[in-house]
Amino acid sequence: MLPIMPQKENDMACRRPFRVSSASGGRLSIGLIVVTLMLMVTGAQSKLLVNGTDCTIREPLYNVTFDFNALSSDLNHHVTSEETNERFFFNVCDKEQSGKDNRTEPLAYLVRQDKKITLGYEAHLQLDNGRMQFSFLGEPCGNGSNYTLDIILLCSYERTPADLRVIPHTPDQCRYFIFWDTPLACQPLPTALVDNRCTVRDGTNRHLYNLLPLGGANHEVPLPDGGRFVVSVCKPVRYGHLTMCPPGTGVCLINGTDYRDYGQAVAEPKIDSNGRLVMEMRSKSEACQNSLIVFECGAEDGIETGPIYRGRKDNCTHEFVWRTTLACRDTRPCSVSNPITGTQYDLSLLANRTYTLTSRDNRTYELGVCRIPASSHCPLDAGACEVTAKQSVGLGAISAELQYETTGAPYLLYRSGAVCDANSGRRWETRLEFICETDPVEGGRTGTVVPPIVVENGECQLVVHFETVLVCEPALMACGAYNESTIDQYVDLSPLMDSTQNYVARSEGDQGRRYFLNVCRPLVPQYGLSCRGGAAACEATFDGVTARNETTLGFPDVSLVVAGNTVLMKYLRGDPCPQDPLTNLSTTVAFHCQATAGQGQPALVEIEHGCHYRFDWATAVICPPELIVPFEQSNCTFHNPSTATWMGMKGVLDELSLCDKQPVASIDYRTGSLTIRYTEPDTINCSSMNGVKTYNVTVACAPDRPLERTASTSCFEIIKKQSPTVCALVGRNATIHDDSVPTNPTKSPAHSTTHPTTVPTVTSTEPIGTKVQPEGAGLGAFGIVMICLTAVTTLSVGTLYIVRRHPDRCHQLHSILLCRGSFWVINDFPSTTYSRVDNSETSSLLLNPSNVLSDSDDDMLI
Structure with missing residues (x-):
């Protein structure tokens, strides 16, 4: 028995006996050879224990097979305990090796204060009264016990389940539990409930009720006789410990170990004949045992307490009332809740302004967010319009109803604009999508208003993307x-x-x-x-x-x-x-x-x-740093064997006279920088520092900038420098473009x-930048001068010979040298040159109408 249970599991229910009720439709058959079924009766408790094989387990009540093979990973799963900062690494369903005798490395281990502790070599899968778990037995922990790890599998219908959670159980921290939310621990979903949005519009078709946020967990309703209802909306009741309800159940009556279907979950709510927001759930197995949930507006703080049982409405229907803010009709304009996280987005700060945009085809648009000022050029009641010198064309009526789908982003939809297609009568509409504005520069988001961008303006629809911090979640994806x-x-x-x-x-x-x-x-x-x-x-x-x-x-x-x-x-x-x-x-x-x-x-x-x-x-970027970069003092160069490049320091850090020093250098690939450390004797000012002054110089791959001295003291100085010369050495592209454009x-x-x-693997064979040879390794200045003089002399003699022996070719040679001849004219564009650019620039060129490229050019750039 687990002393620590998830909140949704009832501790009091742990002492109830188990019974397979006739109404549940469950059957035990001799054919269940793939599992071992044991009914262990100890006094007042009956226990259902099923062992899994081959990472699958068959639940005997409803003959449902749970297959967890998809949880296996080529890489170990990793989770950190928030309380102790211990890190756990484990894998399950690993079929390459099984058992301690065949495995050299543990399948699960713990890192505590840089010490690796074995938690187990084999994962045992069990079903214990509805709780499915992998169990590991590790090395001795002390007091005659061993380290143990139990991975509890919890049913979650979310395609993006929550992160793994660690809970240490015993005070000596020998036993650990990890809770893992996964759809693989759920019974099969009815087809209608796989991608349902759980929404309905009111009678006026102006307001959309979205109850999907209520479907994130089971909700328990205790009864006076000791029984309990377990209610779930939008999705079925989640199968779990002592919650072994029939598949597809939305309202489940649990009495001891008796699990009954009192209504199948439905995909969407509806508006009944009395104008109420309701869900009607009908049982598949119980005669005259259905349920009705009435959702009422509960706008007051703290009113959202879950469903409340009202009793039987008639002999066949059990009625529940659920007060929630999601059932309120009069929501704030220009705001919406994220149905997945519950975060409230309010865009009223962007409202009542006119935003002027120009598309790539040089069309000009004006639009507003929820409200638009009277000074706008748009027609009356229009939220967006195309503006020309003579007129403006409405592209949709203004609306303050911010909407959010389960996938995507918050958006405003302006419908019923001017007629777009006279034949079909189709009208213009505008969709304004709001995207979280992020800034990769250290220091976080800018907080400024990023101008909206037109992404589509055809087929009777204007689509605009608007980046703003107002729709960012509190915690963004960890990078x-x-x-x-x-x-x-x-x-x-x-x-x-x-x-x-x-x-x-x-x-x-x-x-x-x-x-x-x-x-x-x-x-x-x-x-x-x-x-x-x-x-x-x-x-x-x-x-x-x-x-x-x-x-x-x-x-x-x-x-x-x-x-x-x-x-x-x-x-x-x-x-x-x-x-x-x-x-x-x-x-x-x-x-x-x-x-x-x-x-x-x-x-x-x-x-x-x-x-x-x-x-x-x-x-x-993800390469570990080069801790030691060799320095050749004879030619004042650094050499990085990993990139097979050299960097000459002459002309880069001349102010520091680095060539006379004995620097120690390292490379940080993440930042694309070279860090140089060296010392100079200074017995007067730095007697307390062994008579030396320390310099820390960072040279970053970036457009050239002068030296910047920061955090200087009498015995320590930090110097920063930007130079494209270092790019090849640190594995970055030598071509530096201005990211501000x-x-x-x-x-x-x-x-x-x-x-x-x-798709065949594509490997780039192009050099990152110019590989600079150390000074002294080439021809030398004298050799280069001699080669140039020889080439010029040969060319001059040859030209004089042609002119004297063939006067008729003199004019042709003159034309060629001026690039006006017929030999070098390519595609009728004599002034066109082609050059390979940085990959990040390529993307811009491919969509830029001002630089239309042929297919061959396109392939070259990509």
Whole structure:
């Protein structure tokens, strides 16, 4: 028995006996050989205990099989205890090795104060009165006991379950529990409840009731006779410890060990004939035992206490009343709650202003958020309009009803604008999507109002993306994690976050498709890319000019997983998968350390079953630092063997006379910088520091800037320098662009197949920057001068010979040298030059109408 239980499990119920009721429809059969069923009767308690095999377990009451093989990971799962800061690493369902005799490394272990403690070599799966868990037995802990770890599997219908949670049980911290929310611990969902939104509009069709936030947990209603109702709305009752209700049940009566269906869960609420917001649930197994839940507005603080049992309305219906703010009709204008997190968004600070936008095709628009000033050029009651020199065309009526879907971003929808298509009578409408504004620069968000961006303005719809901190969750996706292999190393991907442009992934598949990604944040809004607001990965078809048919591949709301030199970033909750409508598209990006890759670029490697997109990303950002970088004093250069590059210090730090010193240097790939430390004797001012003054110099890969001296004292000085010369040495691109100038890239969707689609791995062979040889290793100044003189002399003699022997060719030679001849005219554009640019600039060029490229040019740039 677990002394510590989740809040939703009733401790008093732990002492009730178990009984299989005839009404439950459960049957015990001899055929259940894959599990061992034991009814252990001890006095007043009957216990149902089922052992699993091959990481599956069959529940005997309803003959439901739970399969947990998907919980296995190539990388260990990792969780940190908030109370003790201990870190746990474990894996389950590992079929490569089983048992301590065959395994050299433990399957579960604990890191406590840099000490590794074995928690177990094998995971035992059990079902104990509805509680499913993996149990580990570890090394001795003291007092004759052993370390133990129990991983409790809790049913969660969320596609993005909560993080793992650690609870130490015993005071000596020998026994631990980890709670793991997973859909695999749930009974199968009825089809209608898989992607239901649990919403309904009122009779006027003006207000949308959204009850989905109430469906996040079971709600218990105690009864005077010791029994209890367990109620769940929008989703069925979650199967769990002493809550073994029949599949699909929305209202379950539990009396001792008797579990009865008093109403099947329904997908949506409805408005009844009396105008009430209700849910009617009918039982599948109990005759005349149905339930009715009436939702009433409870706007007062503290009124939301869950369902209350009113008794039987008639002989067949049990009635509950549930007071909640979600049932209130008169909500604040320009505000909405996130149905997943419950966070309230209020955009009234953005209201009553006129925002003027210009699209990429040079059209001018004005719009307002919830309210628009009378000074706007828009027609009366319009929330958005296109403005020309002569008139303005309304693109939708103003509305203060901020909406939020279960996936996507908060949005305003302005309908019934001017007629767009005279033949069909279709009218213009405007969709204004609000996206969390993030700033990758250290110091956090800017808090400034980012100008809205037009992303679509065709087919009778204007789509605008608006970045604002007003729709940010309190805790954004963590963009770093501890490295499991190197216990105290923290891997940080935040240098790859880009608030000015998106990454375009390389792909050797369908060249008519583009894949857009950003790191730990939503995609940057850009013209022509209209994936759902807040998405971090997007696919679109590309016709050489613009992107179309956008598909959302996931949102940035899952923490990173780190093991060794690999970092996994997952984006979930994408659009429904065409191959399996019950599954949503998702994305996994695997970051690998490659010191010569610079920031790198994602590459599509596989589309699994048409539903899951896998990208590889080689980058220097996650590489461990180079602690010792050799310095060659004879030619004043640093050498990095990992990038096979040299950096000459002459002309970079001349003010410091570094070539005469004995510096010690290291490289930080995350920041793209070289840190140099050296000392100088100073017996007068630094007698207390052994007579030396210490210098700490950081040279960062960035546009050239002069030395900056900070935090200087008489015996210690910090110096900062920016220079592109160091870029190749630290594994960064030598071409430095100005990040303050936003650019807009392109997009790309994907074909779904019933079998995994394998895309050949794309490996960049281009050098990151110029590899500088040490001084003295080349020809020398004298040799270079002699070669130049020889070349000039030869050319002059040859030209004189042609002129004297062939006067007729003199004019032709003159034309060629002036680039006016017929030999070098390419594609009728004699002044056009082509050059390869940095990958981040490529994205901008592909969508920029002012630089229309041919297909061959497009391929070259990508």
